[in-house]
Amino acid sequence: MLRALATLLAFQCLGEGVSYVFRLPVPGPVIGMLLLFGFIMSRPQVADAIEPTALELLRHLSLLFIPAGVGIMVSAGKIRGDALAVIVSVAVSTTVAIVVAALVTRALLRRQRGDSITSDATP
Incomplete structure (x- = not known):
């Protein structure tokens, strides 16, 4: 599970780096996901190794929205107008x-x- 999580994070960081270096208007995680997709297409066995970890992350996806929700509530006064x-x-x-x-x-x-x-x- 740690190897799969490290792979996912590596591709996200790689995407962030590509987005930053080339000053692309696309978010780094999106670029990282596309790079991961290309990697999985070239090596299908990687998908089998990553799948259990990715499914576990998806099961707890709602927890990742808590910081965004708190940020919206904190800045609600600023966007009231x-x-x-x-x-x-x-x-x-x-x-x-x-x-x-x-x-x-x-x-x-x-x-x-x-x-x-x-x-x-x-x-």
């Missing part, structure tokens, strides 16, 4: 995220059905 803008932006971004996820899911399901039909038809 911008409450309408915050509410509208959260509502719009949530709606857009749901619509995009639905469209991507629909496209992937159509693609999967199309691939399964063509593979079944081939002798």
